[in-house]
Amino acid sequence: MSTMMQTQASGGLFGFLDRNRTIAKPGFSRWMVPPAALCVHLCIGQAYAFSVFNLPMTRLIGITQSAPGDWKLTELGWIFSIGIFFLGTSAAVFGRWVEEGGPRRAMFTAALCWAGGFFVSAIGAYIHNLWIIYLGYGVLGGCGLGIGYISPVSTLIKWFPDRPGMATGMAIMGFGGGAFIASPLSVYLMSIFRTAHHVGVAPTFVVMGAIYLVFMMVGAFIVRVPAPGWKPEGYTPPEVAQKLITKNDVFVYDALKTPQFWLIWWILCLNVTAGIGVLGQASAMSQEMFPGKVTAIAAAGFVGLMSLFNMLGRFFWASTSDYIGRKNTYFVFMVLGFALYCTVPYTGAVGSVEGFVLCFLVIITMYGGGFATVPAYLKDMFGTRYVGAIHGWLITAWSMAGIFGPVLVNYIREYNITHGVPKAQAYNVTMYIMAGLLVIGFICNLLVKAVHHRFHMKPEHDAELAQAEVAAAGEPAGA
Amino acid sequence: MQDASQQTGTTALQLVLAWGFVGVPLALGVLQTLINSMKLFQ
Numbered sequence: 001m002s003t004m005m006q007t008q009a010s011g012g013l014f015g016f017l018d019r020n021r022t023i024a025k026p027g028f029s030r031w032m033v034p035p036a037a038l039c040v041h042l043c044i045g046q047a048y049a050f051s052v053f054n055l056p057m058t059r060l061i062g063i064t065q066s067a068p069g070d071w072k073l074t075e076l077g078w079i080f081s082i083g084i085f086f087l088g089t090s091a092a093v094f095g096r097w098v099e100e101g102g103p104r105r106a107m108f109t110a111a112l113c114w115a116g117g118f119f120v121s122a123i124g125a126y127i128h129n130l131w132i133i134y135l136g137y138g139v140l141g142g143c144g145l146g147i148g149y150i151s152p153v154s155t156l157i158k159w160f161p162d163r164p165g166m167a168t169g170m171a172i173m174g175f176g177g178g179a180f181i182a183s184p185l186s187v188y189l190m191s192i193f194r195t196a197h198h199v200g201v202a203p204t205f206v207v208m209g210a211i212y213l214v215f216m217m218v219g220a221f222i223v224r225v226p227a228p229g230w231k232p233e234g235y236t237p238p239e240v241a242q243k244l245i246t247k248n249d250v251f252v253y254d255a256l257k258t259p260q261f262w263l264i265w266w267i268l269c270l271n272v273t274a275g276i277g278v279l280g281q282a283s284a285m286s287q288e289m290f291p292g293k294v295t296a297i298a299a300a301g302f303v304g305l306m307s308l309f310n311m312l313g314r315f316f317w318a319s320t321s322d323y324i325g326r327k328n329t330y331f332v333f334m335v336l337g338f339a340l341y342c343t344v345p346y347t348g349a350v351g352s353v354e355g356f357v358l359c360f361l362v363i364i365t366m367y368g369g370g371f372a373t374v375p376a377y378l379k380d381m382f383g384t385r386y387v388g389a390i391h392g393w394l395i396t397a398w399s400m401a402g403i404f405g406p407v408l409v410n411y412i413r414e415y416n417i418t419h420g421v422p423k424a425q426a427y428n429v430t431m432y433i434m435a436g437l438l439v440i441g442f443i444c445n446l447l448v449k450a451v452h453h454r455f456h457m458k459p460e461h462d463a464e465l466a467q468a469e470v471a472a473a474g475e476p477a478g479a
Numbered sequence: 480m481q482d483a484s485q486q487t488g489t490t491a492l493q494l495v496l497a498w499g500f501v502g503v504p505l506a507l508g509v510l511q512t513l514i515n516s517m518k519l520f521q
Contacts, residue, residue, distance in 0.1 A: 027488020035497035042501055174501070180508030222497060301519030304512045311509075357519070 017220075019102025024224035030159040030232065032222055037152035037171035039219025040107050043212040044114055044148045045178015047087075048307070050080050050137070052186045056199045060128055063199060071130055079137050081402075086142025088399035091150050095392025096252050098147060099385075103155040103223045110148030111216030117141025118209030125202040148216070149175065149395065153375045154388035158226050161384075162235045165326070165376040169318025172372040176311035182208075244327060244448075248456035249383030255390045260381050260451050263444045268374050269397035269404075270441035271333055274341070274434040275367025277405035278360060281413075282306055288423040289348040289356065302357060309361045310368040317369025318376065326377035327448060333366040334442035341435035345428040371398075381451055408433060 015021065054076050061067045098106040120136030123129075152171050160167035189207055193200030231237075238245075255261050278285065283299040294302070321329040340359045347355035374394060379387045409430050416426040 025488055029489035029494060031494055032489055032497055035501045038501040038505075042505060174505070177505050177508065180512050181504045184508065184511050218500065298519045301516040304516040305519060308509065308512055308516065 014105075017102075017105040017108055019100075019105070019225060022102055022104045022223060022225050023227050024230075026227075028224055030226070033152070033156060033159050033224065034167065034170045036103075036107075036219040036223035037156055038174040039222075040110060040148045040151060040216050041171050041174030042178045042181060043215050044110070044145050045175040046182035046208070046212070047080070047083060047141075047145055048176070048179035049182040049186065050083070052183055053201060053204075056190060056201050057125065059199055060125060060201065063197070069128075075130060079133055082134055082138030083142040083145060084399055084402050086139055087145040087149065088396045090143040090146030091392035091395040092146075093392075094143075094147050095150060095389030096386070098150055098392065099154060099252070099387075099389040102225060103151050104220050106147055106151035107216060107220035107223060110144045110151055111213055111220060112144070113140050114144030114148060114216065115209040115213035117144055118205045118212065122202045122205035122209070125205060146392070146395070150388045150392045152219075152223065153391050154379075154384060154386075155223065155225055157375065157379050157384050157387055160232070161237065162232055163319070163322050164379055165321040165373055166315075166319040168375040169315045169372040172318070172375075173311055173314040173368075175371075176307070176314050176368055179307060180311070185211075243450055244325065245380045246383055246451060246456075248451075248453070249385035250381075250390075250451060250455050251457055252386040252389040252393070254455045254457075255382045255386065255451075256393060258382075258451050258455055260448055261390065261394070263448050264374065264377055264381070265394055265397045266444045267330055267441050267448075268370060268394060269401045270437045270444070271330070271337075271370035272367065272398055272401035273405040273408065274337060274437050274441075275364060275370070275405070276401055277409035277430070277434065279306060279310070279364060279367065280406045281409050282360065285427055286353075286356065289427060290351065290353050291424060293351065293353055302360075305357075306360060306364045310364045313365025313368035314372035316365060318372035321373045321376060326373060326380055327445060329369070329373050330377070330445045331442065333370060334438045334445060337363060337366055337438045338435045338442070341431045341438065344431045345425070348424060348428070381448075383457075385457065 054073055057076055058066045058070055058073060061070045094106075117136045117138075117140040120140055121133045122136075124132030124136055153168055156167040156171055157164045186204060186208065189204040190200040193203040237247075250258070283296075283303050286294045286299045286302050287296065317329060317333075324332075340363050344356060344359050347353075347359060375387060375391050378390050378394065382390050409427075412430045412433065413426045416429060417423060
């Protein structure tokens, strides 16, 4: 399929999408690439804010309140779940196509899928057919999420060989920040389009789809890949090979055969499981652990603050990893996370809201940091050639954690409450289980060693790639 | 081999526009979130 799509796009109408048409001319600043990546990630980060449509979509018929025939929240919850499922699936399936076709083609495709998902969903909301929304936002939008998420990763790593963590951290920070733009924008648009006859969801979808299409196309237009042999000013690659930073490349499907890939998969899965569970339950947890002290409004403020620290943690930890190393960064996540999860029940016991908030704000920076540091970890292990495609496969860990995290928190809380545990203490066991998960993550991280040389791409394959790149560099269009 | 020191193609204006294009909406969103988050301390 990927060959077919490449053939279709390799000339004529879509020729401007080709990788060789995006090779930067001399004089192009690499600092233009992070905004290009942010154009995509800020848009697809809307996924975190999709819940703002849930309540209005339960009143599409009744307008002011749910009427017979209106959709239920449980039915609407599947839209996000399908989207996240297709995020992981498409990132894995199309990862190699994204890597070989270049960032512009990937961003262009992601823009069409993501905006298309909104347009199709608008039809679904207009004619009140939930299956069309599942297909639109869930399947089509989910593919846009997956392709868009991995599209700038390897390009950023190639432009910033001196600071790969910082570069990918900036883009993935955008994914965390997308909700900050989408949430107020969605509410504002629905308030404009709301009438006595409809709640304004369908036209909001259309406008948001159009905005995202333009925004992402700007990113696709300005993105460039570096010319072969390019290096940043003053940068000299380390002469002595570092133990955990390879100079070789590993082919995407060979990477999946290495223990290192699966160890990092589990590290990400466990780190995300620990964070995602509390992120989803932060509001209820803060109110139940501190009854009378934390109101619903204050809890909403706490959730907003957590989202902000989630975003900032992506940039902070990924940048820090450039100095202390990827493995050490994950050691910090596991050790500090363990200590903080064990401290949370104590803050509840002594009634320290400040201590509780502080613990979770630090935890949530490491949740975001886990996402943002992992592309550079993969680059260190498997080289830059297929890092985007390998990252695509790794994202399945996120999909898995998205199921496990909330289930762990919700079911253990329910079990405790039905067995007579006071609500204020119902989360204690969960916190200790999360701490336990991080111990397993610590062991996985400890076991990560350099990839065996038998997995490295052969020199003749490298020569072919280099030849192809040089040939492609002969005709930079700089479009 | 090209070196960044010899390159002058991208102008400062292009950089400002590109970063402003993504930075301004993000900053507005962050500001809005911060204002809402202050309710935690009231």
